[in-house]
Amino acid sequence: MTGGYGAADILKECTIGVDRGEIAVIVGPNGAGKSTAMKATFGMLPLREGHVMFDGEDISHLKPEERVVRGMGFVPQTHNVFTSMTVEENLEMGAFIREDDISDSIEQVFELFPILKEKRRQPAGELSGGQRQQVAVGRAMMTQPKVLLLDEPTAGVSPIVMDELFDRIIEIARTGVAILMVEQNAKQALEIADKGYVLVQGSNRFTDTGEALLANPDVRRSFLGG
Amino acid sequence: MNQTFFNQYRTPILYSVMALLLVIVGVGQGWSVAFTILNLCLISAIMSLGVNMQWGYAGLFNVGVMGFAALGGLAAVLVSMPPVEEARAAGGQGVLVGLLILIATIFVSIVAWKQFGAKSKKTGYWMLFIIIAAGYALMRLFFLPSVEAIEGVNPSVTGYLGGLGLPIILSWPVGMLFAAGAAYVIGKVALGLRSDYLAIATLGISEIVLYFIKNEEWLTRGVKNVNGLPRPVPYEVDLQQAAWFQQLAADWGMELAEASSLFVKVCYAGLFIAVIAILMYLSETALKSPWGRMMRAIRDNEVAAAAMGKDVVKRHLTIFVIGSAVIGLAGAMLTTLDGQFTPVGYQPLRFTFLIWVMVIIGGSGNNWGAVLGGFFIWFFWIEAEPIGLWLVDTLTSFMEPTHWLRLHLMDSAAHMRLMTVGIVLLIALRYAPEGLIPERTARKH
Amino acid sequence: MTDFINALVVLSNFILVPALTYGSQLALGALGVTLVYGVLRFSNFAHGEMMAFGTMITIFGTWGLQALGVSIAPLPTALLALPLGIVGAVALSLFLDKTVYKYHRQRKASPVIFLIVSIGLMFFIGGLVRFIIGPGDQIFFDGTRFIFSARDFKRSTGLDEGLALKMTQAVTIITAIIVVAAMFWFLNKTRTGKSMRAFSDNENLALLSGINPDRVVMITWILVGALATIAGTLYGLDKSFKPFSFMQLLLPIFAAAIVGGVGNPLGAIAGGYVIAFSEIAVTFAYKKVVTYLGPDSFQPDSLVQLLGTDYKIAVSFIILVIVLIVRPTGIFSGKTL
Numbered sequence A: 001m002t003g004g005y006g007a008a009d010i011l012k013e014c015t016i017g018v019d020r021g022e023i024a025v026i027v028g029p030n031g032a033g034k035s036t037a038m039k040a041t042f043g044m045l046p047l048r049e050g051h052v053m054f055d056g057e058d059i060s061h062l063k064p065e066e067r068v069v070r071g072m073g074f075v076p077q078t079h080n081v082f083t084s085m086t087v088e089e090n091l092e093m094g095a096f097i098r099e100d101d102i103s104d105s106i107e108q109v110f111e112l113f114p115i116l117k118e119k120r121r122q123p124a125g126e127l128s129g130g131q132r133q134q135v136a137v138g139r140a141m142m143t144q145p146k147v148l149l150l151d152e153p154t155a156g157v158s159p160i161v162m163d164e165l166f167d168r169i170i171e172i173a174r175t176g177v178a179i180l181m182v183e184q185n186a187k188q189a190l191e192i193a194d195k196g197y198v199l200v201q202g203s204n205r206f207t208d209t210g211e212a213l214l215a216n217p218d219v220r221r222s223f224l225g226g
Numbered sequence B: 001m002n003q004t005f006f007n008q009y010r011t012p013i014l015y016s017v018m019a020l021l022l023v024i025v026g027v028g029q030g031w032s033v034a035f036t037i038l039n040l041c042l043i044s045a046i047m048s049l050g051v052n053m054q055w056g057y058a059g060l061f062n063v064g065v066m067g068f069a070a071l072g073g074l075a076a077v078l079v080s081m082p083p084v085e086e087a088r089a090a091g092g093q094g095v096l097v098g099l100l101i102l103i104a105t106i107f108v109s110i111v112a113w114k115q116f117g118a119k120s121k122k123t124g125y126w127m128l129f130i131i132i133a134a135g136y137a138l139m140r141l142f143f144l145p146s147v148e149a150i151e152g153v154n155p156s157v158t159g160y161l162g163g164l165g166l167p168i169i170l171s172w173p174v175g176m177l178f179a180a181g182a183a184y185v186i187g188k189v190a191l192g193l194r195s196d197y198l199a200i201a202t203l204g205i206s207e208i209v210l211y212f213i214k215n216e217e218w219l220t221r222g223v224k225n226v227n228g229l230p231r232p233v234p235y236e237v238d239l240q241q242a243a244w245f246q247q248l249a250a251d252w253g254m255e256l257a258e259a260s261s262l263f264v265k266v267c268y269a270g271l272f273i274a275v276i277a278i279l280m281y282l283s284e285t286a287l288k289s290p291w292g293r294m295m296r297a298i299r300d301n302e303v304a305a306a307a308m309g310k311d312v313v314k315r316h317l318t319i320f321v322i323g324s325a326v327i328g329l330a331g332a333m334l335t336t337l338d339g340q341f342t343p344v345g346y347q348p349l350r351f352t353f354l355i356w357v358m359v360i361i362g363g364s365g366n367n368w369g370a371v372l373g374g375f376f377i378w379f380f381w382i383e384a385e386p387i388g389l390w391l392v393d394t395l396t397s398f399m400e401p402t403h404w405l406r407l408h409l410m411d412s413a414a415h416m417r418l419m420t421v422g423i424v425l426l427i428a429l430r431y432a433p434e435g436l437i438p439e440r441t442a443r444k445h
Numbered sequence C: 001m002t003d004f005i006n007a008l009v010v011l012s013n014f015i016l017v018p019a020l021t022y023g024s025q026l027a028l029g030a031l032g033v034t035l036v037y038g039v040l041r042f043s044n045f046a047h048g049e050m051m052a053f054g055t056m057i058t059i060f061g062t063w064g065l066q067a068l069g070v071s072i073a074p075l076p077t078a079l080l081a082l083p084l085g086i087v088g089a090v091a092l093s094l095f096l097d098k099t100v101y102k103y104h105r106q107r108k109a110s111p112v113i114f115l116i117v118s119i120g121l122m123f124f125i126g127g128l129v130r131f132i133i134g135p136g137d138q139i140f141f142d143g144t145r146f147i148f149s150a151r152d153f154k155r156s157t158g159l160d161e162g163l164a165l166k167m168t169q170a171v172t173i174i175t176a177i178i179v180v181a182a183m184f185w186f187l188n189k190t191r192t193g194k195s196m197r198a199f200s201d202n203e204n205l206a207l208l209s210g211i212n213p214d215r216v217v218m219i220t221w222i223l224v225g226a227l228a229t230i231a232g233t234l235y236g237l238d239k240s241f242k243p244f245s246f247m248q249l250l251l252p253i254f255a256a257a258i259v260g261g262v263g264n265p266l267g268a269i270a271g272g273y274v275i276a277f278s279e280i281a282v283t284f285a286y287k288k289v290v291t292y293l294g295p296d297s298f299q300p301d302s303l304v305q306l307l308g309t310d311y312k313i314a315v316s317f318i319i320l321v322i323v324l325i326v327r328p329t330g331i332f333s334g335k336t337l
Helices: A034-042 A064-070 A087-094 A103-112 A114-118 A129-141 A159-174 A186-192 A210-215 A217-223 B003-008 B010-029 B031-057 B065-080 B085-117 B121-152 B168-190 B195-215 B236-241 B243-252 B256-288 B290-300 B302-307 B312-338 B348-362 B367-395 B404-431 C002-040 C047-068 C078-106 C111-133 C150-157 C167-189 C191-201 C203-208 C213-238 C243-248 C250-260 C265-283 C287-293 C309-326
Strands: A005-007 A023-027 A050-054 A072-075 A147-151 A178-182 A195-200 A203-208 C146-148
Touching (some): A023 A034, A023 A159, A023 A186, A034 A147, A064 A072, A064 C203, A072 A129, A087 A103, A087 C191, A103 A114, A103 A129, A103 A159, A129 A147, A129 A159, A159 A178, A159 A186, A186 A210, A203 A210, A210 A217, B003 B010, B010 B031, B010 B367, B031 B256, B031 B290, B031 B312, B031 B348, B065 B168, B065 B195, B065 B312, B065 B348, B085 B121, B168 B195, B168 C309, B195 B348, B195 C111, B195 C250, B195 C309, B236 B243, B243 B256, B256 B312, B290 B302, B290 B312, B302 B312, B348 B404, B348 C111, B367 B404, B404 C078, C002 C047, C002 C167, C002 C191, C002 C213, C002 C250, C002 C265, C002 C287, C047 C078, C047 C111, C047 C213, C047 C243, C047 C250, C078 C111, C078 C213, C111 C243, C146 C167, C167 C191, C167 C265, C191 C203, C191 C213, C203 C213, C213 C243, C243 C250, C250 C309, C265 C309
Parallel strands (some): A023 A195, A072 A147
Antiparallel strands (some): A005 A050, A195 A203
């Protein structure tokens, strides 16, 4: 089974894709269209050409909400939690489209992010930056997505917290979820990536495994600062 | 009519239509009626210009139009009425002392705030509270007995301090000042916050101004009204006795009484048109100047303008004060035209709303549109009553004259008018948000 | 000692009980304004007239029930007709949303445009109400007038001063408590209520979570229609129903919502009581109280009144201005439900 995507135009014929249980990372300089590529994947940007495939099905015409129902989860870069609501309520809202019992999923998120269990009754707006990101990821996990899109999950958190977040992301991927992630911290992100996409001006410049990209001297020189 | 032709000559065509409507009224209902409508149209147009400056140039929403207009009316009374010497003797001093205490209290509060508020807000607030409480108590000590004394002086005729006895034309700039002062205070408080706070705050200030002029009888006679304000134009009786006018009326082939009343109205119209012409010249010049461009730039993108180093709040305050001053001017003119000051007549929301409809229907951001809107809406507001009654009468003519539904409908026709204006506004906002004469540098949506 | 108790009784009778009643009415009104602000993000000037409309339907229901001879004495019949009024106000709200607001919402119009639209609707609804029921006073209260009257109180306590509790006052306060409790239960405990809060907090994220915005908007108007009708009916029972007075309630209601923090339901309630207590306490004549509390045979000449009753409305305004200067976000600094 393949979760594959192809987006185009504003992004000039750029192609990205990720498989189940894999982590794919999009890196590139500022203004390369990384976040745009992700938004296109999620349907927040009209495609002029190309299409988005999911489970072998063309979902290009679906609205973001409908894609959530199909099994896509999205964590925006900012404003990604309900600040006035408690951690638990945030998770509940994440599972809004589900009609079945969600307590198991909440437990799973709490297992993944134990700190959230402690703070379950606190408003998310009172948490630290790293904890907020955990809530944001946890919220997106609540729909039990097949693919999870993360827009710069480590923006504005300290290096230690970043490492921990990456560990968690690996854990999520191991449960069989496909993860597509845009990252500023290219080096660290590529280290955990199965696939890496280097975008420049909206087009694919390099596509390879994370390891290979890290080893590629061109990539190192241009995008990883030596 | 060719569509492009219409668009090209939109303004002159629409103004001609308006003129034609007035002529029709003149022929049908008499010229005196037509000029009465015209005069109020002109005043509405000035108010509409003021609102257009705030809304069209700067995107500020003022719900307190009637409050500012009432301040203009108050100016007319205070400037033009003869002073009541007896009342001044009875309580003038006490009121003056009270006012001085009030000013002193404000002054001391400001000084105290600067001294203590900077160091600790808490002490500052307490200081302010104590100073204001003490000042207020002291003021009332002098104020209340004097007020009672003033209101006791021949209450059925005067019972108030009167005015300065100056020519009433002078009250027009004074009305501007009054309104500008109130606008400055309210703008200082509410501008720079969320946009709807200004709306609510202006609603508040206009309510309070109206309560003030209704209740402070020593100043305004309150609900007893001030009648017989002096006029800037000749009186009918004088005209009727003047030989030259008798000759003129004979030349026109009109009756003396009718001719004199028409002549007075024409005089008013001339004055008002002069004011409108000056205002139009000034506001068109301002709009085309770099200042006007900057104002519109701020309106269209506050964030960008702020990023370019423009002090948005300060600019908004300027335009808010200027716009309110124009409304104050119109208020003073209205009271001058009426020849009396009737505080109960200012219905805060109702007429404010009418002015707003004028601006939006006319074309927000376009001065010619605002003036035209003032004309059109006032015209239909006045003519809607006979039209509505006629409509109800015709529609229910099959019923018996005493049928309850027919009677109810006849009684309620007046409310239909307000409802209709509401619907007109909603339709305009939806289908023609640009108005009759759109802003020339059309905003792209 | 008796003097002290007498003074307290005067204060309770003329400040505490009326302010609690009036405060409950304002709180319910402000709650409606705050809900619209929290979800739809504009200040709804039409709220006062919606209160009048709901109350009008309730009055028709009351008259109908009275004609049928239905009564729940000692309680006022209007309580029984309340559901009818709510249905009417909700139907009108939903109709107006569909025909008017929805278009501007889809175009993502600015809050000021919504505000102007709501003023247009205010005049539309206002005209409708005056057209149907007329601008005059309507008294639709029935049932027992007093739970206990001042005379009863004096007789049973032997004090010089009386404390009365009108049926309408008790009904208002109790209804307000029930409605507010139900409201908070709904917002904090039910899935739908939480989805409303989520939508109010972060619209985009709510959409991503699959929360249906149309449904949230619909539920908001249902709640607002219900709150408006209840607040309006309680006000009408306590004072009397006159379309004009609902227009006048607009400023105190807005003041209450802003003082508490617009968009914050808890703030709206606190704001309602703050405004009501200040309004009544500032315009109350303390002569009697001072006479009781002061030294013997001391009697002040004046009424000992801070501000004439005519300036009631100024009190809301002054509080509003103070809040805007000192703390523009309101006591509870709210922006979301």
